[in-house]
Amino acid sequence: MNYSNLFKIALRAIAANKLRSFLTALGIIIGVASVITMLAIGQGSKRSIQANIAEMGSNMIMISPGADRGPGGVRQDPSAMETLKLTDYASIKDECHFIKGISPTVNSSGQWIYGNNNTPSSIYGVNQDYLEIRQLAVSEGEMFTDTDIKSSAKVCILGQTVVDNLFPDGSDPVGKVVRFNAIPFRVVGVLKKKGYNSMGMDQDDLVLAPYTTVMKRIKAQTYLGGITCSAITEDLTSKAIDEITDVLRRNHKLKEATDMQEADDDFNIRSQEELASMMNSTTDMMTILLGCVAGISLIVGGIGIMNIMYVSVTERTREIGLRMSVGARGIDILSQFLIEAILLSVTGGLIGVGLGIGASYAVKLVAHWPIYIQPWSIIMSFAVCTFTGVFFGWYPAKKAAQLDPIEAIRYE
Structure with a gap:
């Protein structure tokens, strides 16, 4: 058959x-x-x-002060969170060859006010490189300048969520003066809308300002909250991290690792590559x-x-x-x-x-x-x-x- x-x-x-x-x-x-x-x-x-993650910058590297844990797993005291200085930022910028952008970061949370409208949000003190590192863009107005940074000018760039909350009538915020708690800031630009990320975080709920302004006029501190930078390419991220680690360990005069004991760093370095993995x-x-x-x-x-x-x-x-x-x-x-x-x-x-x-x-x-x-x-x-x-x-x-x-x- x-x-x-x-x-x-x-x-x-x-x-x-x-x-x-x-x-x-x-x-x-x-x-x-x-x-x-x-x-x-x-x-x-x-x-x-x-x-x-790619929108946030797949080659982004984040440096934060203080170790995760001290010896024996004990949490670090608050002074350990003051280890990053402007000299560290300058050294990394001058000596590391595998990074293409670097920005100090220092932030604070508070209430933004314009007229009868107000909204809670965070202000991030950064420089011009931060836009490229975080894949951000200015849709209206302009970015603040080096002169603004040197003079600690009270200028800012608003995220779209903050604009919607402070200017619900749709008026142009550029040139207007808004207040962060009691401190006035002149709006020089508005960030392009990015929306929510995969973790449900609103990427437009932020305000950017010169890092010197946030350090001196808001936080009154001389240390940085962190340093954000980007490797030349995603493949060179690990080499960039090694360079940054060497520079920071030398600046902070940390002991080298031995056979009996691991090296104790007073900083943390995280990359988007780790997060993506x-x-x-x-x-x-x-x-x-x-x-x-x-x-x-x-x-x-x-x-x-x-x-x-x-x-x-x-x-x-x-x-x-x-x-x-x-x-x-x-x-x-x-x-x-x-x-x-x-x-x-x-x-x-x-x-x-x-x-x-x-x-x-x-x-x-x-x-x-x-x-x-x-x-x-x-x-x-x-x-x-x-x-x-x-x-x-x-x-x-x-x-x-x-x-x-x-x-x-x-x-x-």
């Missing part, structure tokens, strides 16, 4: 029990659709996080977890196919006996039932692929979640469902092929 005839017999057997065949394939349909949808959500979240590992783990949970549906669908094939073998025992008595070989019977199982799983897989793609876009439209459907997830899901049909259909088909023709004809 050739395979075209076996294929036709398998189709007739499936068509004779349409509802049962659909219910059998339903497990595969749900399994494949679930795998594609879950992987699309997981990969979409990963790409969204990567895009947000951590977030990617988290999203990858969640994607695998979601895929495994969805994959259980495929196993359940495969068990359903095995169950129905067993029932089919039992119902058609006399038919099998008749076929074998007129010359059908065991391999023909095995092929017939195996083709039925594969047809059920492949048909269910095709429907599941369409349903999974449709469900992914429905999630995007309804829940506004980021999705990304990778071709390999479709290929993998389809391959797994085909393997499931072969694996779970093999044993019932083999049992049918091993039936004794005489006993099968006598079966009631």
Whole structure:
């Protein structure tokens, strides 16, 4: 018996029990659709996080004062948080060759007031490089100048959220005087809107000012809250960190590490590369977890196919006996039932692929979640469902092929 005839017999057997065949394939349909949808959500979240990190500056390096813990895991005292000075900023700027932008940072939180409107927000003392490092841009007005920094001028650049809260009538804030607590600031520019990042933080709820202004007129301090810089390229981030570490350890006269004791730094250096690696590992783990949970549906669908094939073998025992008595070989019977199982799983897989793609876009439209459907997830899901049909259909088909023709004809 050739395979075209076996294929036709398998189709007739499936068509004779349409509802049962659909219910059998339903497990595969749900399994494949679930795998594609879950992987699309997981990969979409990963790409969204990567895009947000890139917007913040994928080659950004953040230097903060004080160690995470002192000897024995004890927290550092407040004086340890005053270790970064303007001399450190100058040394890094002059001596490090793998950075292209550097800015001191010092910030304070308070109330911004204009007329009868007020809003809580933070002021960040920075220089001009900060815009390039953080991928920010001025949409109206201009950036403050070196002269403003040298003179500690009371000028500022508002984020869009602060503008919306202080100027709800839509008037142009450039040139207006706003107050930070009791200190007046002249608005010289407005930042281009960036929106929320993947962690739900409003990137427009900030105000920029010269770092000298914040240090002298608001905080009244001589030390920095941190230093932000960017490597020439993302690949050179680790080399830039090594350079910065050497400069700061020399400036702070710290002891070198020995075989018995690790080096104790009074500063922390973090890069976006570390953050990206951590977030990617988290999203990858969640994607695998979601895929495994969805994959259980495929196993359940495969068990359903095995169950129905067993029932089919039992119902058609006399038919099998008749076929074998007129010359059908065991391999023909095995092929017939195996083709039925594969047809059920492949048909269910095709429907599941369409349903999974449709469900992914429905999630995007309804829940506004980021999705990304990778071709390999479709290929993998389809391959797994085909393997499931072969694996779970093999044993019932083999049992049918091993039936004794005489006993099968006598079966009631």
